[in-house]
């Protein structure tokens with residue numbers, strides 16, 4: 001369609017490069033450690049066996065891609081000493097040149113949380129969980145981390161076994177207490193998930209519940225969208241548009257899924273959906289004021305079949321390329337076509353951008369920033385994976401694999 005190429009190539013390139021300049025992605029510490037499914041785990045010789053190795057791997061991903069300066073940390077897995085582990089993290093930040101990113105409280109592994117954490121009917125267990133939240137906020141403060149990223153596994157498996165409504169009240173109290181502990185610059189990200197590990201009811205099951213809880217907690221609480229945490233067929237980009245409209249889109253956990261929370265590589269199953277999500281963001285930013293760093297883009301994947309380093313670099317590239325494709329959309333043209341209800345022309349422009357191979361353009365952007373044109377290729381030729389395989393193989397052969 002003629003109209004779909006209304007911008008000059010130069011303008012297009014500038015738009016894409018501007019978008020790429022504004023994109024940073026946080027990588028998860030747990031993406032480098034041995035993980036698996038509930039049926040079993042396949043140990044990788046090169047997997048990180050401690051926090052130092054996780055930082056080393058994260059630093060290498062940042063060296064190759066240039067856009068991953070922060071690492072998400074899970075308190076129980078990465079800071080087993082709680083606030084006592086902060087000094088070690090600070091040292092690792094210095095050594096490896098990547099910073100601690102979001103701090104993830106862990107309220108799902110302690111035996112006491114069998115019937116819930118912040119929503120447990122036992123006030124003693126609830127209090128323990130709240131104290132963990134407060135400690136997580138203090139850890140984040142000490143590390144200068146803006147975001148505390150909360151996911152609760154709470155819920156129930158059988159109808160009638162728990163009071164759904166009383167648990168709402170307990171959650172609100174807990175999130176208010178957490179909010180009170182935060183510095184004015186910090187944020188509480190509230191993540192939702194429709195099911196698993198609870199199968200009948202999950203206490204924070206969808207974006208409406210997360211939004212309502214964030215509102216009850218206070219102005220610094222916002223919603224986190226994990227792309228895997230939706231029923232199949234859910235229009236995730238519409239949820240994103242709503243959260244943007246309401247000013248509460250705190251960030252993302254990137255992954256993809258075929259059936260449920262499969263934690264596959266972002267865009268590996270449905271890249272068009274990721275494109276559509278990015279489009280909603282870029283479109284909203286065209287017409288409204290949004291601070292560039294208001295949306296935290298984070299990866300939540302831990303691969304057990306793909307090599308961890310390769311998977312992480314591939315994920316970052318995939319997200320970056322889909323973001324670039326969304327930036328190709330000429331927002332003025334699209335708005336004009338939408339307003340005049342030129343449906344086919346609008347769709348042709350939209351999907352034309354999606355089908356454009358932006359890899360050469362992104363490679364040029366990388367080179368202009370002194371980065372490898374193809375980070376995955378650069379990883380392969382760097383010898384890094386061989387080096388860590390050699391260093392860690394013996395340690396991993398004894399591993400009873402777990403996230404930690």
Ligand code: PSV
Pocket residue numbers: 030104151191193226253261300
């Ligand atoms: C839960 O499925 C989740 O998406 C939460 O974000 C956890 O922190 C993470 O996975 C652990 O991998």
Ligand code: MN
Pocket residue numbers: 151191226253300
């Ligand atoms: Mn998640």
Ligand code: MN
Pocket residue numbers: 226228229261300
């Ligand atoms: Mn998940």
